[in-house]
Amino acid sequence: MTRLIFLGPPGSGKGTQAQTLAEKLDIPHVSTGEILRQAMKEQTPLGIKAQKYVNSGELVPDQLVQDLVEERLSQPDAQSGWILDGFPRKVTQAVFLEGLLVKTGQGGERVVNLDAPDDVVIARLLARGRKDDHEEVIRRRLEVYRQETAPLIDYYRDRQKLLTVNGNQSLEAVTTELQKVIA
Ligand code: ADP
Numbered sequence: 001m002t003r004l005i006f007l008g009p010p011g012s013g014k015g016t017q018a019q020t021l022a023e024k025l026d027i028p029h030v031s032t033g034e035i036l037r038q039a040m041k042e043q044t045p046l047g048i049k050a051q052k053y054v055n056s057g058e059l060v061p062d063q064l065v066q067d068l069v070e071e072r073l074s075q076p077d078a079q080s081g082w083i084l085d086g087f088p089r090k091v092t093q094a095v096f097l098e099g100l101l102v103k104t105g106q107g108g109e110r111v112v113n114l115d116a117p118d119d120v121v122i123a124r125l126l127a128r129g130r131k132d133d134h135e136e137v138i139r140r141r142l143e144v145y146r147q148e149t150a151p152l153i154d155y156y157r158d159r160q161k162l163l164t165v166n167g168n169q170s171l172e173a174v175t176t177e178l179q180k181v182i183a
Contacts, residue, residue, distance in 0.1 A: 002027060002081040007152055008114035010141045011121030012167040013174060018085040020175055027081035030072050032065050055132055057140030059089055066096050090148040094155055111156040116167035
């Protein structure tokens with residue numbers, strides 16, 4: 001059973017790697033960012049509530065993402081494992097997730113920290129050109145990452161769940177290293 005949480009700054013390549021690995025392992029790739037973007041595109045109630053945060057690089061309120069993660073992990077396809085990408089993004093969400101996984105008997109999760117330096121992630125994000133990839137919004141997302149998300153590295157290291165992979169190498173090399181550390 002593989003249950004993985006991907007951590008890393010925006011532009012670290014965690015979305016791409018999470019997707020690739022999920023396909024190889026035949027388990028769902030659960031990206032909160034993607035779910036939110038899809039909801040925004042469809043203008044569902046969730047999308048309408050989330051859009052002002054996503055478009056300015058702020059975190060959407062915990063309750064919104066926590067509800068969507070709880071819902072997604074309760075689906076039949078998530079009972080044989082999953083890769084979570086973009087959640088948790090702050091300590092309060094990590095505490096929520098820990099409780100949820102205990103409650104649903106989905107423990108044993110491990111955390112992959114995909115590490116890459118700031119200049120590399122900024123260059124990648126500017127090249128990608130998603131709607132929230134403008135310079136100012138990128139800067140804000142990195143700030144939010146440092147303040148809110150980076151503390152999760154210590155949080156999971158303290159709980160002996162942390163694995164680290166160097167994101168500053170070719171896509172293929174990252175995938176290879178990733179498969180090695182989770183084996
Ligand atoms: P990236 O990691 O490249 O910044 P994501 O696709 O993971 O992109 O997330 C895009 C946006 O979606 C975030 O900037 C934030 O507004 C929102 N979001 C995604 N996951 C969460 C979360 N767990 N908590 C709060 N907001 C989130």
